[in-house]
Amino acid sequence: MYDAISGGYLDMDSAPWPSISAAAKDLVTKMLTYDPKHRITAADALAEHEWLKEGGEASDKHPRSAVLNRMERFRDMNLMKKLTLKVIAENLSKEETEGLREMFNNMDTDGSGTITFEELKSGLSILGSQVDESEIRKLMNAIDVDKNGSIDYYEFVGATMDGHKVERGESLYKAFQWFDKDDNGYITRDEFREAIAEHQMGDEAAIATAIDEVFNQDGKINYEQFKSMMRNQCPITVTMIPSSPHL
Structure with missing residues (x-):
């Protein structure tokens, strides 16, 4: 990245650029011109560029929201x-959640500290995400982890945070330790059941299904398996019982 920036290289071939209009790409290219003497000024961009000026070439179609993409990815995850x-x-x-807190507060229009279905629908619309009401309902049900009918702040952050924060070793290991109540290096079926119950995440049938999705009959999860699961999109079923609790 440093070499690309210092060399003035701009990649317009990778996603999402192929789906972006020619006028928008032209503006971005001119704003990122390496030599400031040849770079477009803000005044010129606002007054003259076809993508910005009134009646110009800007599309009325909104790009797909990154927040919506993250919510949909969260929806498809195991419990x-x-x-x-x-x-x-x-x-x-x-500091790490400042932008998401601002977005949460903007959606929480009544200031209740939670986001309702109607607030989520309105918030996604403001972000430019055109989503069917049935799909919004599915997102709502997925993000509302404790099933109390609304999305609290931590549920919202969990569903919309940048993947790089998830992959940080320190964050993952703290989460693993939270599950591993007896600190023996494994997460067991019983420990996972206790964690689900603590957060009131469904009835007995839902809990049993969630456990079976991750564990086999005698399964235990060590940190490496836990890390692998979190860094991959698809859920894993643990079939190996580690011979040592050491990480």
């Missing part, structure tokens, strides 16, 4: 991954 993300969210600093 252990969802709960892990909420635990990580609870341990992030204010």
